[in-house]
Amino acid sequence: MKLFFCILLILLLLGFTNCSNKFNKAPKNSVPMRTKIDKSPYGGYTVIYDRDNQVFYGELIGSRNDTLVIINSQLNLLPMENIASGKVIYFQPYNFINIWLYSSIPTLLPLVHIAEYGGAPLLFTLVASGFNMLGALPAMGIENEFKNYHTFEDDRLSFMKFSRFPAGIPPQLDLNQLSAPEGFGVMIKE
Structure with a gap:
């Protein structure tokens, strides 16, 4: 369980790395x-x-x-x-962090079944969250150019x-x- 929270914390921190921008x-x-x-x-x-x-x-x-x-x-x-x-x-x-967080909700749902299926839902969640983040980061970067x-x-x-x-x-x-x-x-x- 500690591993799950550590990984979740790392994902959240990675998600907020691009929060600073040059917007007023x-x-x-x-x-x-x-x-x-x-x-x-x-x-x-x-x-x-x-x-x-x-x-x-x-x-x-x-x-x-x-x-x-x-x-x-x-x-x-x-x-x-x-x-x-x-x-x-x-x-x-536009705030793409919110989009990334909302799109991660369905990805996190398999964690409900972690007890019955061992580590498979955790592995799926990590991989799918990574793909969600890979999709959101370029959009955030492009928006920050303006x-x-x-x-x-x-x-x-x-x-x-x-x-x-x-x-x-x-x-x-x-x-x-x-x-x-x-x-x-x-x-x-x-």
Whole structure:
């Protein structure tokens, strides 16, 4: 029985080896999944620091007359020259660890019969879990190659590309009529 728990622990540790990634998390439901970016009518989730070290966060609406517009529960107008740093998060990554763990459940079921059949279910579980992991690891690696954010300092054009109005806010649009979708009023921890 100790062998079983040792092997199970090793499998779990191997499953979590690829958990670190270069993603920044946005609040739940505030940005789309990677494959649905082009269908989302909203801007990305942004966190901006001004020169006075104040933090502004919410949906990135766009820019108008050298002013950055961010909305959460209120409308924030920030002059571009006052922005010290910031980033926009534009998609949520897929979590393949959950897929691997869920797909391992049927593989672990033969362990219920370990007493009647000796070590055969344990051997089957080890082999099948290994194949499950071999299938999930490339998917996790490919997903980790994508970067889900742009910083304000690096490239302002790429930063603005993920706003609600990437070409600039139309002059006839009344900014007070805008509202942020659910999830944008939450500050993420950095």
